[in-house]
Amino acid sequence: MLCLRSSRILIRQSASSLVANGCFRREFHRSQFIQKEREQKIEANKDMSDGPSDAHPASSVLAGTILKNLNIKAGGVDPVAKEDNEYPEWLWTLLDAPASDSRTALSRSRKNAIRTSNFLKKK
Structure with a gap:
């Protein structure tokens, strides 16, 4: 590859030829790893969800x-708490x-x- 040659040769090469020769090509993309991590988290969550999924914390x-x-109206009364299922x-x-x-x-x-x-660049 031309990228590994001395700096004098790199200066003479144009940027487009460096890209064409693969000097700046990325072999791996972050999106590939993010997608795999998401799939692993989803599988882990499916395994962990043994209990009911609609359970909510107690009030x-x-x-x-x-x-x-908690009254939001000028002449209103304070609200009263209800049962959790309401x-x-x-x-x-x-x-x-x-x-x-x-x-x-x-x-x-x-x-x-x-x-x-x-x-940080401003300073």
């Missing part, structure tokens, strides 16, 4: 308790952290890395 407040300072199922998933391999989590981490990099 921290007993039914019938008046929830003070709440919709999606309510129990609100406080769960998003999956680390989800598209939004990956996008957020990429944006934060770019912001950090840009901030």
